[in-house]
Amino acid sequence: MVGLTATESRNVEKGVFGAALLAGPANVVMQLSWPGVGYGVMESRVTSGRVDLHPIKRQRTTLTYLAVVALGTDEERQIYKKAVDTSHRQVFDDENSRSPVKYHGMNPDLQLWVAACLYRGIEDVYEVFWGGIPEDEREEVYRNSHTLGTTLQVRESMWPATREEFDAYWEKGLDEVRIDDAVREYLMGVVEVRHFPLGLTRPFAGLNRFITTGFLPQRFRDEMQLPWSDAQQRRWDRLMTVVGWVTRRTPRLLREYPFNYYLWDLRRRVRAGRPLV
Numbered sequence: 482m483v484g485l486t487a488t489e490s491r492n493v494e495k496g497v498f499g500a501a502l503l504a505g506p507a508n509v510v511m512q513l514s515w516p517g518v519g520y521g522v523m524e525s526r527v528t529s530g531r532v533d534l535h536p537i538k539r540q541r542t543t544l545t546y547l548a549v550v551a552l553g554t555d556e557e558r559q560i561y562k563k564a565v566d567t568s569h570r571q572v573f574d575d576e577n578s579r580s581p582v583k584y585h586g587m588n589p590d591l592q593l594w595v596a597a598c599l600y601r602g603i604e605d606v607y608e609v610f611w612g613g614i615p616e617d618e619r620e621e622v623y624r625n626s627h628t629l630g631t632t633l634q635v636r637e638s639m640w641p642a643t644r645e646e647f648d649a650y651w652e653k654g655l656d657e658v659r660i661d662d663a664v665r666e667y668l669m670g671v672v673e674v675r676h677f678p679l680g681l682t683r684p685f686a687g688l689n690r691f692i693t694t695g696f697l698p699q700r701f702r703d704e705m706q707l708p709w710s711d712a713q714q715r716r717w718d719r720l721m722t723v724v725g726w727v728t729r730r731t732p733r734l735l736r737e738y739p740f741n742y743y744l745w746d747l748r749r750r751v752r753a754g755r756p757l758v
Contacts, residue, residue, distance in 0.1 A: 499736050500728045501606045505543075506671050506689060507696035508602040512595045514704060515657050517588065519664040520580035527568045530758065533667070536676040542758045545747050547599075548740040550628050557747065558632045564757035565633065579663065589634045594654055596630030596640075601651065605696060610725040620644055660704040668705065691717065 513519035525531055532539040549561045572586030584591065603626065607614045614622055620643065627640035641647040660668070670676055672693045673686040694707045695717035702709050728736060750757055 499731075499738055499740075500610055500724055501602070502739075503692050503724065504602055504606050504609075504696045506674075506693040507701075508598055509671050510660075510668050510693070510697060510701055510705060511598040511601070513664060513668060514660050514701060515591065515594050515654075516580060516582045516659050516661070516664070517584035517591045518595060519660065519667070520574070520578065520582070521572050521584040521586055521591070523664060523667045524574070524578055524580065525586075526571050530568055533670055533676050541743065541746075544739060545743040545757070546632065548744040549747055550632050552740065552744050553747070557751075558628060560751060561747065561757060562632050568758055569634065581659075581661070587634050589636060589639060592633040593630055593635045593639055594657075596627075596633060596635055597647070597651060597654060599629045600626050600647070609696075609721050610728060623647065655700060658700065658704060660701075665705060672705070672707075692720070695721070 513522055522531075528534050530539055530542060546561060546565065549557050553561070566587070569586030572584070574580050574583050574585075600623070603622075604614065623644045627635075627637050630640055631637050641650045672690050674689050675686070690707075691713070694702060694705075694709055695714070697705070697707070699709075734741070747757065749755075
C-alpha cells in the first residue's frame with residue numbers, strides 16, 4: 482500500500498475498511514459535538530458539500546478524504562488538502578449565525594478535534610472487530626495517524642506526541658462537548674439517514690440508529706439523548722460479532738471497498754482536471 486508504514490500495511494490487510502462504514506455516523510456525531518464544528522457544518526455556505534442537501538456528494542468527498550489519508554501518497558494528500566482548503570475558507574460565522582461560539586473552517590484547533598475523533602474511531606473499529614490494535618504496534622499506528630489532521634489544517638506539531646498525551650487531549654476535549662437542540666436535530670438526520678432517498682431511509686433508519694448508538698461512547702449518547710440498555714448492548718455485541726466474522730473472511734479487495742474505489746476515483750479526477758470536492 483502506498484503511503485503506509487509496514488505496520489500500517491499489515492493492519493490494512495486485516496480489512497476493517499468496509500466494516501468501518503458502520504461506525505461513520507457515530508464519528509460524525511463525535512466531531513460535531515464541539516459547537517464550533519457542529520454549527521460550522523450546519524451553517525456552511527458551501528451548500529454543494531452539505532449532507533442535508535447533497536448526501537451522495539458529501540459521502541464521496543468524505544470517503545475520498547479517508548481513502549487518501551490511509552492509502553494515498555504524500556503528494557495526493559497535499560492535492561486533496563488544497564481542494565478541501567478551498568471549501569473550508571468559505572465556512573465562518575457571521576451576523577446571521579446562530580452559533581453560540583465563533584468558528585472558521587480553517588481553525589486548526591477545531592480541525593484537530595475532528596482528526597482526534599477520526600483516530601478514536603479507528604481504535605474503536607479495531608477493538609470491535611479485531612480485539613484492538615496490538616500493543617507493540619499501537620504507538621507506531623498512532624504516530625502515523627497525524628495525517629488525519631495534516632491533510633486538513635492541523636500542523637504536525639499539534640498532534641499529541643504519544644498515545645498517552647492523546648488521552649490527556651481527549652479528556653480535555655470532552656469538556657468542550659455540547660450538543661444543543663439545533664445540532665442534535667441535524668445529527669439525528671445523519672443517525673437516521675433522513676437525507677438519503679426515502680427508499681433507503683425507511684428500511685435502514687432504525688438499524689442505523691441502533692448501530693450508531695452502539696458505537697457512541699456514553700458521553701455522546703447522553704448529549705444526543707439516545708437511550709441505551711444492557712439488553713441493547715448485548716444485541717449490538719452479537720451483531721458486531723457476526724459482522725466481524727464475515728469481514729475477516731471476505732476477500733481483501735471487497736473488504737477495502739469503497740475506499741479503494743474512491744482512491745481510484747481521486748486519481749482519475751486529478752488526471753482529468755475535474756473538481757475533487
